Amino acid sequence: MKKIIYCLVKIFKDCDNEYADNLLNSGELYCQALKNFKVIEDGEVRGDKYEGLIHWIQPRDCVISLELPENIVDIPREITITEADLTAPAAIQTTEYEYHKIYCMYAIAIDEFSFKYSTEEERISLQKEINDLISKQIEFDEKISSELGNIAIVITNVKKFIDRVKQHCGNDVHHGLVGYFNDEAVSVQFQGIESIFRKRKLYSYQNEYRFAFSSRDQLNSKIFHIGDLKDIAYKTTVSELKELISISVK
Template sequence: MSVERDEAALDSKEPGRRAIFFLIKVFTDGAHADAFLDGKLWCNRLSYFKGIEDPQGQTRGDPFEGVVTWRQPGDIKLTVTIDDTTSFDINQLAAPFQVEATVLNDVHLFCLYAAHSDHLVDVVKDGSDVIGGSLRVPMDLAKFGEHVVLVQAGPFIDRVAATIKGNRHWGTAGLVEYYDPEMFSGEFTPKEALLRKRKEFDFQSEYRFAFNAETRGTRPHTLQVGSLRDIAWRLSGDDLRGGITLNLTQKAPA
């Protein structure tokens, strides 16, 4: 399956960085895909994704969500004190040292695959301007379900952001950045941590909305953003396995 886009119509919420061409959401249940098309966005909490066990290797769950500190063993020294009289240092840990911001466990997330300009191959340029190229959506996404919805990025992001703001929820949104857990050593702010994941998840190419509805616990939250049927298309797992490609061409002058 092929999706054609004109250069003039690129959707980008990160000016000067990456152009987002379209977003994809995959569902295991067709009724959930229909609910999404009707504008009902089921948003689980960050704690839900931390707790998912993944025996089939779907990598839908991530126990390292919400990490704000990730330090390599050589960057950390621990001092152990006994009875205020005896102390000794531990200079080499067996694994990276991590700190999680548990306050983020109550934050609600809505995540989609983002096809963006970093994925382009066979790029054609006019000077520094990209005027052509192509990309292919990873077939691995099909393991998340057989019901697929492709949605225009710009209008969708605007509608969801407006709903979150209209509900007076604190929130953030953007492309997730992926770090190498064997090389990275540093800290994230809590807001940054909501948009950070380990490199093993980079095939998901995730665009994420994160917001706090000022509630605690485990219950999900449904955002009502209005019908998306004017900006979205229903596809199937077979479409993903068969291949979804995007061809980018420069729009001819009028």
């Protein structure tokens, strides 16, 4: 289902207040190479060892055949690994995008609802049902404040923000909502750049909107500046934003 993005939020820890001000006042985007996220050890908050995933295969869907060299003796030349031999899904990752520079934000977004009704009673019932769904979709998980931080720079005009990113950083950038999959139940395959916009469901509370800047250098990070953002953004806290945000259909 298509999503409607109402605003983007960059979240900072209290100790990073200076960086929050830099984003608001000069549009400073501090980006890290994709490969950096694979080695961050923070209990799977920002770090994700499975970045760049192209195959996630459940044991029931996996058969691996190996043919060993002739000079290896005392074991069979051919070995087949099946579900009975596996204790977890098999993961295959691409290194093609290792040095793409990544900028992550939180998206306040809802599904694009479409509904029909014949009577006023049906309209009222559907309105309540949809508003209940919207409330759940825009609700902040408690882990946002505790794990990511409580300082928030809120981008109120997403289109203008994206336009400025492209204007100052070049058009060779991919961006969009990250999709999340049920890694405990399904086998999946991702193609090309899609591989860096898909993550396991344990990250879904982060509602990530990601910018991926194409890069041929091997730098671990890069800083872009897109200019003063105070005309399309403001500074607050996640705690205050939870109280302020309200979306409903009438």
